[in-house]
Structure formats: structure tokens, C-alpha cells
Amino acid sequence: VLLLCRHTVRHSLSQLCAVMVKHETPDRWPALLELLNESTKSSNAQDRQVGLLLLNKVMESNPEPFKPHYNQLLQLFSSVLQDHSNPSALYYCILTLTSITAYTGTEEMVSIAQMRSLVPSLIVALKHLIKADQDQASEAMEVLNELMESEVSIIVPHVADIVHFCLEVRSKRPNSIILSIIPLGLSCIAFLIKLKSKTVLKQKLLNPILQTIFPVLTASPPPGEQDPEDEEDDSGDGTDDENPKHTAAQIIDTMALHMPPEKLFHHLLPLTQACLTSENPYQKKGGLMCLAVLAEGCADHIRTKMLSSVLQTVCQSLSDSNQVVRSAALFALGQFSEYLQPEVSKYCAELMPLLLGYLSSLNDTKVGHVTKAFYALENFMENLGADIEPYLPTLMDTMLSALNNTDNLKIKELAVSAIGAIANAAKELLVPYFPPVIESLKGFLTTTTEEMRSLQTQSLDTLSVLARTIGKDVFSPLAAECVGLGLNLTDTIDDPDLRRCTYSLYSAVSTVSPDCLIPHLTPITTIMLLALKSNEGITVKHDRFSVENAYIDEKEDACDALGEIAFNTGYYRYLLLSPLLHDPSNQCCWVSFPALLKLLDVVLPCFLETVRKETERQVVMGVLETMNGVIKSCKGEAFQNPTRLKDVSHVIRDVLKKKVREETEGRTLNVELILSVLSGFRPSTTPCFRSLQEKESLWWRLLFLQTASPPSSTTCFPSSWPKRWALQLTFNF
DSSP states (O other), rough: TTTTTHHHHHHHHHHHHHHHTTTSGGGGHHHHHHHHHHHHOOSSHHHHHHHHHHHHHHHHHHOOGGGGGGHHHHHHHHHHHTTTTHHEEEEHHHHHHHHGGBTTTTTBBOOHHHHHHHHHHHHHHHHHHHHHHHHHHHHHHHHHHHEEEEEGGGTGGGGGHHEEEHHHHHHHHHGSSOTTHHHHHHHHHHHHHHHHHHHHTTTTHHHHHHOOOEEEEHHHOOOTOOOGGGGGOOOOOOOOTTTTHHHHHHHHHHHHSSSSSHHHHHHHHHHHHHHHHHHHHHHHHHHHHHHHHHHTTHHHHHHHHEEEHHHHHHHHHHTSSHHHHHHHHHHHHHHHHHSSGGGGGGGHHHHHHHHHHHHHGGGOOOOOHHHHHHHHHHHHHTGGGGGGGHHHHHHHHHHHHHHOOOHHHHHHHHHHHHHHHHHHHHHHGGGGGHHHHHHHHHHHHHHOOGGGGGHHHHHHHHHHHHHHOOOHHGGGGGGGHHHHHHHHHHHHHOOOHHHHHHHHHHHHHHHHHGGGTOOOHHHHHHHHHHHHHTTEEEEEEETTEOHHHHHHHHHHHHHHHHHHHHHOOOOGGGGHHHHHHHHHSSSSHHHHHHHHHHHHHHHHHHHHHHHHHHOOOHHHHHHHHHHHHHHHHGGGGGOOTTHHHHHHHHHHHHHHTOOOOOSSOHHHHHHHHHHHHTTOOOOTTOOOGGHHHHHHHHHHHHHHHHHHOOOTTTOOOOTTHHEEEEEEEHHOO
């Protein structure tokens, strides 16, 4: 029946078989295996297409039971990928290949050698599929990312071929290729650079990549149109994840994070300078975008060698007659203010007048442009400290005017966020402006309409900042009312972002008036614990968990808030995790000492495994920082397990020797972690570790002498760092 009916019916029947495979394994359904074997090897092209469609659906549904047949399937795929005259067969073959790549290298062992041999044929097949059906090709190209993520060694011998293929996709004439394929090819290059930057450099692929992506970054839109990020809509949000310019900028950002700055700038600066001196506004925009995305990964290089010149370029661009250029300059300034501190704050006298000039015309400017102005202003102001005082009257007059005189909710939201940034810098200097600010915030927080949700979330964030910065005497009289506002919102509105912000508010209130929280601890901690236990937002695909960002953020903020509330109110019985957050000499912590040890036995191995296996730079740095905090707080208790010290020491060694999957540019966090580890078992605080400490002392000295080679261009240590850190480590002994 499957072979004789129409395509839509075949598709439905294949999906039905896929559902059945979830409940009836292939070895107990020999007729299915027989049909798959006959149809996929048929001499009739139509029969092969149907067989591959069925194979794709059942493999996507439940790939595990087919593990014994994976090597046979790879042999089948090798022949199908040569059949360029049957695009549908190619499409279903590549989708099926994608579904089994996650199992490469497992015990059942999809042969890495077999998979590697398929890559050249796979690239050729994708080229033919792009010509035949670009929608199917867009979906099929995901196989490259899946191969890199699952087993990067498969693609290492073919890095140059993959890069050239992706660049070839970009170089097609616009009329001959759909727009969505270009970002897919560029995203694949970005992922490859992230995983194998050294291979890209070694094979001299950096310059060809830059020569291809710069025309994307600097291209002018069609006549009468604008780039997506420059377009205006009701929300003022003009971003588009499938925008080729956005993806091109991401590639440069990834290069900055994973390549030595000297090698990158050697190829990049000539292209950037040519753009910045052009009369074409989109060329200038591309050059400014390039400078902006370099700020994070190449922060040390820019700070020490070129900060003055790039800031001068940005300041000149802020006065450009074209708004496209000015918007790009504002974005660049926001990036510099975020990543090039504290040096960039020294240019306060030059930059603040320019930013205040933008804010003086709030009602006459497009919302998207104003959003970039606020982004730059916030990042710059937060690090000014007391130097903000001369600008405070103008800033607050502008913000209060935006809160009271504009009907645009987006501008109100931006103003509320900016007040939080001002409060972080000004602290008690903001007291004269506190009453009108708090009245506006309370007005926003008593409304329950859906269109106010984003403004309410931002209002809660700013209220939390004010609680921590404005001063205890000023905020305490309002503490109880703020708690009531938060509880009312979570009782009436089901929104993870809103709940997350109420947790931060309760935590902030606990620092100034903990007594106000005590009557409400039961409902407050109940909703936080429910958030931690909730499976909402979690999906599973191929044995991998995926969680929506809003729910992850809610869980993270709930953990932070629970710890701080427990400490500030003294109610440790609400929190099992409290011993992690405070000095173990605190008597309250020892009540849960067995629970602490049990928790450490679960948490620390997870941390160590994540550092070794995680590929996301920020995740690795975050885990190291968290380990740092745990070890500092728990000291010797963190090493009660006799193997724990050795495990942590080996992970630190591997990070310093770049043996973990993620190679981070800056390693100051890791050195701080080392010092925390060693301070955790000083004899004065934990006598029981004296013998172990003496045993490990020589190991540490030898380790640092062994690794005491001059730093590479990807490290930020001075040339004397091994000796200096070795001395500090010895002192900690």
C-alpha cells in the first residue's frame, strides 16, 4: 500500500509506522525491516524514495532500537548520496543521517571512520539539493551542525571542504538562492570556528572567510528597504535571527572569542578601516558593527592598544548625518561600555554630552534608535560611580519626563531600566528623585493588562536595584508595600519572567528590612521551590534536554533569592542550600551538615564533568566561578570526600593546559579558583587535611613548574605569571 499510494498518504502512513515503532521494536516487527531493506535497495527510484521516507520517519521517532543496524545504514547512505538524480531520496537520506549522528562513538558504535568517509559525498549531495529544492536543502544542512556537535573529529579532515561549501552558498547570486540558506551556511562556519579555531587558522581559512562575510556585513538593502535591525515596529525591536548581516557579525564575534587577537586583527583591520572611511553609510555601519562585536573577545587587546582611536571613530560616527551610521555607533559604544571597563569610563567628559544630546529628543526619534541610545547610556553610566553627579539633574529630568509625558510603553520601559543603571552608579545621590520615581513604579505594578507586562518586569528589576542602592533609611518604609505588590502580581499573573523579578525584589527587600518578609515566608518560599521543581518549558529530543530561557532564568533567580532571604531573615529551615552560602563556622549551618555533605557529593562532580565536557565558553566560566564560591564558603568541608581534592586539582590542571573542550581566552577565574581550593584546606581552618595537604604540596609545585611556559597570545597573564602564582600557592599551603 505504501508503495502504491499518493505522496501525502505515504507520508501519513510513514508517520503511523513511526508511532508504532515507539511501542513495537524492529526486531519484533520483521516485516518492517524487510520492507525497508527491499524498498531502499530497489532499482526503482520511486520505491527507493518511499523506503527512505519510511526509514526517516521511524528513525526520527525511535532511533535506539536500530543501533545494531547503524553500520549497515551508513553503507546504504553511502550509495544513496551518489544518486544526484533523486533529490527527494537525498533529502530523506540526509535527515536520517542527522538523526543517528548523536549516537556516533557510543558503545554500539556508529563507526567514526564510516561517518568521516561520507562527508565529501554529503557536501556534494547538499549542493545538488540546493539546486533542486532549497526548502529541503535548508533543513538538510542541519546535518553539518549535528556532526560537529556530536563528534567533531568526523569533520576535522574536511574542515576546508565544509568552509568552502558554506562560502560557496553565500557567493551565489541573490536571485538564485533563497535568503534563509545564507545564514545557515554562515552559522555553520561560526560553529566550526568555535570548535576548531586552530584548524581554521592552520589551514589558512581565516582570510577567505573574512573576504566572503564582509560583503554580507556591509551590503546595502534593496532600494526602498532597510536592514531588519533598522526597521521600526511597535515594539522598537528590529532584530532578526535569520538576517545574514546578523549571522556575519556573529562569525566575527566567534572569531574574537576563540582566536588570538593579533592574528585576527592582522586580517580584519584593513577591511574594517576601508569600511569606516567609505562614504557609503552601510559600509560605515558594517565597520562599526565589526568593532562592536570584537569588544568582548578582544577586550584586552583593544583596551591596551587601540581604545583611544576606536572611541574617536565612534564619537565621530555619533555625529554622522545618516541615522543608520549613528545607530551602529550607539551599538558599538554600548558594547565598549560593557566590555572595555574601566578604561572606557575615563572618556566620560567626551561621551556623556553626546549621549545626553540623544536623550533630549526622545519624542522626535524612532523607537529603535532610542533603544540603542539607552543601551549605550546604561552600559556607560553603571560604571561611573560618583562621577555621574554632574549629569544627574539632566538625566533624571529626562527620565521622569519620559515616564510622565510619553504614551509609548517601550520608551517608558527604557526609562525605567535607565533609572536602575543610574541608581547603581549614583546610590544615595538619587534620594532627591526617589519619591516621583517610586510613585511611577507603583502605578505600573498595580496594572494587570497584558501590554504592560514588559514594563512591569522592568519596574520590578529597577525597584530591586533601588532597594539595594538608595539607602536603608529611605527604602525601609516602603518595604512591606513592595512585598505586597510582588505577591499580588504572582497571584494574578502566570509569567516566569515576572515571577523571576519578584524573587529578586524579595531578596533585595531582605537586605534592608528582613522583618517585612518573615510573615510572608511561607507563600514566598513555596512559589520559589515550585519553580525549582517545575518541568515547565522542558522538552526532550534524542535524549537531550532543552529548557526555555525564561524558565532557566526563573530557576536561577529562585536559587539566588532563596539563599539570600534565608541568610538575611535567619530562617535556614526554609533552605537546604544555605550552608553553601555562608561561613561553616556559623552555628545555623551545622544543623544541616550531613545534608551539606550529601549535596556536595552530588553537586561538585556535576561541576567537574561540566567543565570537562561543556563547549559553551560562558557556561564553563560560570561553573568555575560557582565552584570558586562554593569552595570559598565551605572550605575544608568541600573536600571531606578523599578523592575530591584530586578531582578538582586535575580539572584545574586541564583548564590551564587547555585540555578541556572549551578554550577560554582569559583564565583569571581559574587561578582564583586554584587559590580558593588551596585556602579551603589550610591547617589553621581544617586540621584533618594536614597530611593530605603535605602530600599535595609537592604535586602543586611540580605542576606549576611543569606548566611554566611563556603565555601564548590567547592568555592575559604577564610573563612572570607561573612563578608569581606558584609563590602565592605556596603561601596558601
